[in-house]
Amino acid sequence: EESSSVHCVSWNFELEDGIGDWTTAGCELVEATNDRVKCNCTHATNFAILVDVKGQAPDDGDRSPKKALDIISQVGCVLSIIALTITMVIYLTIRKLRKRKSRQIFIHFCFSLLMLYVIFLTGVDNAKGSGGGCVFVGALLHYLTLTTMMWMAVEARNMYVSTVKVFPEDTRRYMLKASLVAWGSPLIVLTITLAAATHHYINDHYCFLRPDLVLYIGLLTPIGLILIHNIVTFVLVMRSLLKVKEISRSQQISKRLQNAVGISVLLGLTWCFGFLVINEAAFAFQLIFCLANSFQGVVVFILFCVCREEVRTALSPYMQRICCGREYHLPIMHPDKPTDAEMVPLRRIPNSHPGQLPIWICPLQHHSNSHEANHT
Structure with a gap:
């Protein structure tokens, strides 16, 4: 009763x-x-809990700020999951986009970030009160946060080796070694944390590390070290870039640097704002942290898909087939430009004889090049 x-x-x-x-x-x-x-x-939990170092209770005082963070987290995570999924499909489907080491590193980074969003959106709040389930979700979030940062450190190292070092390093099985470091070292940190303080993953309000010494040592310290490593590396790469006289090589390095700096700066700034979640200014920094982290996947999609000419060019034939229906293309090689090919659509002409297949012709296009015939 x-x-x-x-x-x-x-x-x-x-x-x-x-x-x-x-x-x-x-x-x-x-x-x-x-x-x-x-x-x-069952209700949402905002992304700012990952660095709630002051242990601020989400139920204290006015709930309007928490509601705003919850909505931002939900919308941002959903959009980022969609954007990262599209990005990975593009890079995994088109073979020439994943040949270089930097692209393979990027794919690993996207996968780690995608899994972080999925686990956060589906488990950080829903597993509360389940004991072992909450520990499992909190441990996964801890691990995926570190692996995401580690893959950015791997990309920074790869840029340093390819642009700064005078003597080349042994690159045999580079991706295998990089995978062992990026996926393995966070696992060591996670194992030690679980063995020493499993109960610290069970929080009253969400499934993640409690805001105490374990959070500082097990998460914030590794992230801080990685950010310092990335900042130093990018400074060295920038110095090397300014010394490059060959235009083509300079442009290639510049594009890689712009993309990598864009992601690393965004990651670094968001965690700096997370460290500043204190006292009266807490909500302002939580809001910035929440916005930047939740929409991280969208930024990745814009930088590495929308803004990359190589990706747009590779997707062009597929988009033409989707948009133009049964329109096929053949390459036409220009005599004075043997390496360039112009894609000319085939035109369908019905066959006048019944029972026979239609005829596809390739119309000639007139150009102003010197090899064209003069018409009298």
Whole structure:
């Protein structure tokens, strides 16, 4: 009879014409004893919890800021998951886009970041109160956060070796070695953390490391070291870039540097804002951190797909087939430009003889080049 008067509720901001009210939707009573009540509720948790170093309770004070962060996290994570999925499909489908080491490193980075978004969106809040399930989700988030940063460190190292070092290094099985470092070293950190402080992954409000010494040592310290490594590396690469006199090589290095710096700066700035989640200014830094991290995948898609001419060129034939239906293309080689090919559409002409297939012709195009015939 005592448990019949116990209700598990959550605050719904949309009720009572925006004033808000308690609701039992999404909440259920798990256990009720004389001195303890256990409830399970499903609701969003914002991305800023990853660096909530002050342990600010999300239920204290006005809930409007938390609601804003929740919405930003949900929208940003969903858009980033879609953007990263499209990016990986493009790079894995088109073979020439993944030949170079830097592209293979980029694919690993995208996969790690994609898994981080998926686990965060589906598990950081829903696994609360499940004990082992919460530890599992928190450990995965810890691991994927470190692997994402490690792959950026690998890309920084790859740029340093290819642009700064005078004597080339042994690059045999480079990706195997890089994978062991980027996927393996965070696993060592995670194993030590789990062995020493498993209960620190169980939080009252979400499934992640508690804001205490374990968070500083197991997550924030490795991230800080990686950011320092990336900053130093990019400074050295920039100095080397300024010394390059060959235009083609300079342009190639510049494009890689722009993309890598764009991602690394974004990662670095977001974590710096996360470190600044303190006192009265906490929400401002949480908002910036939440925006930048949640939309990280969208930024990756824009930098490495939309803004890259090589990717747009590789996708052009596929887009023409999708948009133009049954329109096929053949390359026409110009005599004075043997390496260039112009894609000319085939034109379909119905066959006048019944029962025979239609005829496809390639119309000649007139150019102003010197090899054209003069018309009199």
